[in-house]
Amino acid sequence: xxxxxxxxxxxxxxxxxxxxxxxxxxxxxxxxxxxxxxxxxxxxxxxxxxxxxxxxxxxxxxxxxxxxxxxxxxxxxxxxxxxxxxxxxxxxxxxxxxxxxxxxxxxxxxxxxxxxxxxxxxxxxxxxxxxxxxxxxxxxxxxxxxxxxxxxxxxxxxxxxxxxxxxxxxxxxxxxxxxxxxxxxxxxxxxxxxxxx
Ligand SMILES: Cc1cc2nc3c(=O)[nH]c(=O)nc-3n(C[C@H](O)[C@H](O)[C@H](O)COP(=O)(O)O)c2cc1C
Numbered sequence: 001x002x003x004x005x006x007x008x009x010x011x012x013x014x015x016x017x018x019x020x021x022x023x024x025x026x027x028x029x030x031x032x033x034x035x036x037x038x039x040x041x042x043x044x045x046x047x048x049x050x051x052x053x054x055x056x057x058x059x060x061x062x063x064x065x066x067x068x069x070x071x072x073x074x075x076x077x078x079x080x081x082x083x084x085x086x087x088x089x090x091x092x093x094x095x096x097x098x099x100x101x102x103x104x105x106x107x108x109x110x111x112x113x114x115x116x117x118x119x120x121x122x123x124x125x126x127x128x129x130x131x132x133x134x135x136x137x138x139x140x141x142x143x144x145x146x147x148x149x150x151x152x153x154x155x156x157x158x159x160x161x162x163x164x165x166x167x168x169x170x171x172x173x174x175x176x177x178x179x180x181x182x183x184x185x186x187x188x189x190x191x192x193x194x195x196x197x
Contacts, residue, residue: 013141014087016174032134042110060095141176
């Protein structure tokens with residue numbers, strides 16, 4: 001798929017078919033992620049792939065209980081926001097049905113003499129963006145989430161994630177139930193500053 005078309009249509013896909021995603025495709029996603037730029041090529045990232053139905057059910061039950069009240073109470077001034085929050089609620093309430101969750105994790109490794117949190121997050125986000133673009137290229141839907149933040153201790157315990165590893169993004173992946181649409185973003189003229197602010 002053309003790179004520019006992928007970027008234009010790489011929307012959060014929150015309605016996913018429960019069909020499994022083949023392991024070689026999951027490896028392609030992680031391969032794409034690990035092609036990303038990162039500070040000093042330190043590659044302080046790790047990827048935990050969650051497919052185990054029993055674990056997804058246990059985590060999903062906790063997430064639904066903790067996240068539903070805040071999703072429901074968020075302001076929804078427009079139909080677009082209403083749809084987005086409905087989609088977020090669908091995703092969290094179908095956590096166990098999402099075929100694959102990939103947790104993008106970061107380690108404090110750069111710069112080696114004084115590892116910094118800022119460098120850690122700067123490593124994992126380009127990798128996560130590469131991952132969702134790779135998914136788009138393969139026809140897979142994905143959504144960045146921070147769902148782990150509502151149950152971090154439980155995620156760590158279930159997945160055996162060491163205490164010094166940070167959880168950055170929890171990305172849901174699967175074959176889209178609906179199509180891919182164009183992303184809606186501000187016009188370039190609103191955010192572009194030529195030569196000075
Ligand atoms: C750091 C980050 C955290 C996000 N967290 C969530 C989330 O917890 N749940 C969710 O449904 N979407 C989440 N999203 C997806 C955004 O809501 C989505 O990208 C944004 O609304 C724009 O929609 P679009 O990507 O479909 O164009 C997150 C995106 C980013 C980059």
